[in-house]
Amino acid sequence: MSLQPELTQYDSLPAFERVASLLRDELIAGQLHAGQTLVEMDLAERFDASRNTVREALRQLLCEGLVTYQRNKGVTVRVMARTDIKDIYIIRRTLELQAINGGRYIKQEALARMLNAIETVEAAARDDDWATAATYSLRFHQAIVSILGSRRFDSFFASIMAQLRLLFASAPDEKFFQQPWVERDRTIYQFLQAGQRDNAEQLLSHYLDDSEQALLRLFANKE
Template identity: 35%
Template sequence: MRGPRKPRSGPAGRRHAAHLPTRSTELLFNNPSILRLTCRALDSGRMTSVEAEDWLRALAKDRGDIDRSSTAERVADKLRTNVLDGDIKPGRQLNEKALGDVLRVSRNTLREAFRLLTHERLLVHEYSKGVFVRKPDWHDIVDLYAARRVIEIGALRRWPAADDQRRRAVGDAVDLGLAGAEQKDWTSVGTANIRFHQAITALAGSARLDEEVKRLLAELRLAFHVMGDPRGFHQDYLPLNQQISAHLRGGDLDSAEAALADYFDRAEEHLVTGLRGQ
């Protein structure tokens, strides 16, 4: 009777080893009873045992792509946060090698992260030049504010049902903005403004909405940079945030909603006028 196969040596063996399944996958595919149970579980979703087995084997082969995709999403989230915090400005070129070295990820993973952020309109690829942080135009602003009105005004209405932590986050963001203004750090006032609107969205208690608004606000932050002087842009909106927060604390949802709608109208007009003039 033949004994267990020995691992191949040399380059071919190394290539083979690179595609060996993990211990959990070996356990699944080498144990018929576990595989049958898994297939039965999947069959409850109207997938036959043969189909389930084929699907699982294909999934195991694609595990490397899944791991790379997961890493790319984490890299994209890191870069998105940098945009949201004002650390990356429009027009800046992103150096693949430098970023790959710092983040310790492969070029393929980094390019996948770039594709995700390009889809979100945060980056743009210029042929034969590279990848750059995108500069929004006034059409983007109109679209952004249309989305924000639907999401944030709806979320604000959830104030009575929100827990104390979510409510406090609204006031904390206002306090952060006031502290920045006192120190004449207008970039931090812009960051506090972003936090304020994230806190408003979080009142809805939806992780999906939180993620969507994070993407929208990252794109909006790029427009803030394009506007130039941060003090000239942000100083008029901090009192509006205070007003909205005060209405919410007082339980006056109608006034809070009206104040937020007015905020959106003024900010949209301000940004559209500024970007059209460039």
């Protein structure tokens, strides 16, 4: 399965937003790595865009905290720090838990996106492809936030998921870090499908607590 985003998905966006969205997707997919240099000329050729468009896209990602800029070094993918974890998880709890139990009707489209993500995670786990499992676990949580029905939240949360993927990349053993979440994602989906939103919210709340603590331990061991 290819993780390369469909180029037509963002065709309706302004050119710089299209490039920024594609780069954001590559971050979520683990195709760009912390500290990696992003060269304007290379990106312009790859995305069939002008260098000015690429420059605007990189400025957008800079504002989102996904890249950094240094004189004489250019633009690089951001290296996340332990201090980022708490902030990211405050955002996750606010959006994901509100999405699950905020009273808004859950459309079949959102449930279908969740199921597709879960089945891809499970297939990747069977193949011992934990990079793909990590990507689609994040897609599952994006589908949860989509319940809110806000394009602005969807766009904002995509940036948060990209930051989270950069944090995940710090794990020396992706299987060890990702494996605990596979079954829990499936159970959250099953609760939502059955209309048991309180149970889904409770499980997700514990899930986020455990995930945050796992990342904090990971960074504590690196210090």
